[in-house]
Amino acid sequence: MKTRTLFRSFLAAALLALGGCQTLPQVIATGADTFDVRYAAPTTIAEVDARAAAICANAPQLVGSGTRYDGFTYRSYRCHRKS
Numbered sequence: 001m002k003t004r005t006l007f008r009s010f011l012a013a014a015l016l017a018l019g020g021c022q023t024l025p026q027v028i029a030t031g032a033d034t035f036d037v038r039y040a041a042p043t044t045i046a047e048v049d050a051r052a053a054a055i056c057a058n059a060p061q062l063v064g065s066g067t068r069y070d071g072f073t074y075r076s077y078r079c080h081r082k083s
Contacts (some may be wrong), residue, residue, distance in 0.1 A: 024072075025051045033081070034063065036074045045075070052077045 025039040025048050035055070037048045052060040056079035063076040 034078050036076050038072045038074050048075050057082045
């Protein structure tokens with residue numbers, strides 16, 4: 001019985017920890033041909049641009065960038081996405 005309680009506590013802690021994890025840079029669709037890439041330090045702009053290029057069929061066009069309310073930096077792109 002004690003082992004089961006300990007296991008449940010461990011499982012709950014593990015799920016809580018994993019829930020807070022994010023894989024950055026993260027792509028967020030904002031329209032048919034537009035999207036944002038969200039990132040944080042120490043991610044470089046080259047890594048963000050590479051992430052954008054990976055989902056585009058043509059060269060991604062930078063539309064804008066800035067830090068938003070959540071503290072992350074966003075770069076907005078426009079391109080035709082890969083099928």
